Amino acid sequence: MKRLVVVMVCFLLTMVTTVNVAVIEAKAKTKTGISYSDPEFRATVDMLAMDGHSNDDLSSCAVKQEYYKDVVEMFDKGMSKQEILDYYENELGVQALLYPPAKGFNLTLWMTPYLLLAVVSILLFFIFKKWKSNRPELVMAEDTESEKELETELYIAMIEEERKKMNFY
Structure with missing residues (x-):
């Protein structure tokens, strides 16, 4: 009986997380068509350190959600991947990037x-x-x-x- 309860709880937690991510991604659809699963978007956010939250789960990390929203807004404004990375580097310094640029x-x-x-x-x-x-x-x-x-x-x-x-x- 205890095993059944544990399995059910794990299943429900998995479903809640999956639904939460799906809701967040559905909200992320923008007027330019960029979503969280877009390869250009993924390549951009994968290069950002996000104040140490880059490895956290999107559904439970408010900082990572905020970064994702900001990057989507920048894509909506017509900024390219390199422009977005340059923006974060100018605002927060090289620490904003997971991998520092190979210069200097x-x-x-x-x-x-x-x-x-x-x-x-x-x-x-x-x-x-x-x-x-x-x-x-x-x-x-x-x-x-x-x-x-x-x-x-x-x-x-x-x-x-x-x-x-x-x-x-």
């Missing part, structure tokens, strides 16, 4: 990880090369004929001893 000091921020990776790779290459050149090589001394015979005799003696233990004779 921000270009340094974008390039630093790749430069560090390249420098570390080069350093490791030279360190390993130096270690390899400084490592003494192991030189195997050539066995003389008498050493080989002695070794063979030892092996034969060991085998004979094991056979005696096992009573193979």
Whole structure:
């Protein structure tokens, strides 16, 4: 019985959220035909940080709803995606964008990880090369004929001893 109640509550919450999003999207239809599901609209709002609310659920976040309404109004006024992003960048600074533009000091921020990776790779290459050149090589001394015979005799003696233990004779 408890499982049934839990399943019903989850189902109802899902339906309420779905209906709420559908109502919000229906209200978002504008005179230019831009809706929340329009690819150009999605591309624009996906680039905005929305004061830290960009990952929140639209149906429960008033800040995100306000941003969406503002972007729809800007599209209604005839502004392009880049003009909208420039507007938010001028009003709120680079922090208004999820990804800072790759220009000026921000270009340094974008390039630093790749430069560090390249420098570390080069350093490791030279360190390993130096270690390899400084490592003494192991030189195997050539066995003389008498050493080989002695070794063979030892092996034969060991085998004979094991056979005696096992009573193979």
